[in-house]
Amino acid sequence: MIPLYVLILLAGSVTAAFRTAAEAMPLSFGTDTDPADEQTDEDALAGRINAVKENLPRLRRAEWFWTALTGAFGTGLLSYGLRLNVWICASVSLALVYVFGICVPYLIARRYPAQTVRRLYSAGRFCVGCSVPFTAVLSFTGGLIARIIGVDPKHLEDAVTEDEILSMVNEGSEQGNIDEDEAEMIQNIFELDDKDAQDI
Numbered sequence: 001m002i003p004l005y006v007l008i009l010l011a012g013s014v015t016a017a018f019r020t021a022a023e024a025m026p027l028s029f030g031t032d033t034d035p036a037d038e039q040t041d042e043d044a045l046a047g048r049i050n051a052v053k054e055n056l057p058r059l060r061r062a063e064w065f066w067t068a069l070t071g072a073f074g075t076g077l078l079s080y081g082l083r084l085n086v087w088i089c090a091s092v093s094l095a096l097v098y099v100f101g102i103c104v105p106y107l108i109a110r111r112y113p114a115q116t117v118r119r120l121y122s123a124g125r126f127c128v129g130c131s132v133p134f135t136a137v138l139s140f141t142g143g144l145i146a147r148i149i150g151v152d153p154k155h156l157e158d159a160v161t162e163d164e165i166l167s168m169v170n171e172g173s174e175q176g177n178i179d180e181d182e183a184e185m186i187q188n189i190f191e192l193d194d195k196d197a198q199d200i
Contacts, residue, residue, distance in 0.1 A: 005070075005077050009100055011127045012066030017105035018124030019059040021116035022052045024109065024171065049117050052124075059124075061139055062131040071097045 052059065074093030079086040109116040117124075143153040169186050172178035 001077050001081050005073055008066065008073055009070050009096065011130070012063070012070045012097070012101040013105045014120055014123045015059070015063045015066045015127045015131070016102055017109040017116050018052075018120045018127070019056065019063050020106050020109035021113040021120070022049065022059060023056060024113035025049050025053060025117065048121055049114075052117070052121075058132075058135075059128060061135040062128040065131040065135050065138065066127065067097060067101055070101050 071093050074096060075086070075090045078084050078089035078092060082089075139153075146153050166187060169178060169183050173180060173183040
């Protein structure tokens with residue numbers, strides 16, 4: 001049972017790193033080449049990354065699934081398999097999921113996004129694919145409950161807030177993908193939007 005738990009934790013880690021790296025990549029990665037030119041490995045990687053970035057909600061749902069499964073399976077394994085106190089087991093499982101399933105993959109993927117996507121592309125796609133039957137049912141159920149409450153889940157996935165855009169601009173500027181002048185111009189647009197006409 002422990003090897004199965006390690007495998008599930010590893011799948012969660014790969015999915016978390018894959019999603020984080022995909023989100024950290026520039027919006028259109030490596031698309032400056034002419035289609036008539038011979039396609040290189042970098043061009044193929046750029047196409048893969050762009051395809052992944054177009055489906056971030058699916059990656060996010062897969063990450064949630066693997067995180068929840070790792071926590072539940074870990075708690076069950078420790079408490080029933082090893083006959084330990086359920087609260088101790090839940091605490092140990094929480095620590096393992098947080099450190100190895102969320103924190104470490106996030107930090108590595110944020111630091112090395114292109115390398116992470118390149119190395120984990122096949123494994124990440126496999127983990128996401130394995131989760132699809134479960135996430136489809138769970139997402140439908142969650143969406144149904146949200147609609148009953150009055151929230152349209154499809155609208156939320158497409159909506160990008162001002163803070164998210166400014167965060168992406170700041171990250172792009174820090175990584176050198178966006179010039180400082182361009183970042184300042186985008187930030188000024190949002191500042192102008194917050195002002196009344198009489199204040200100008």
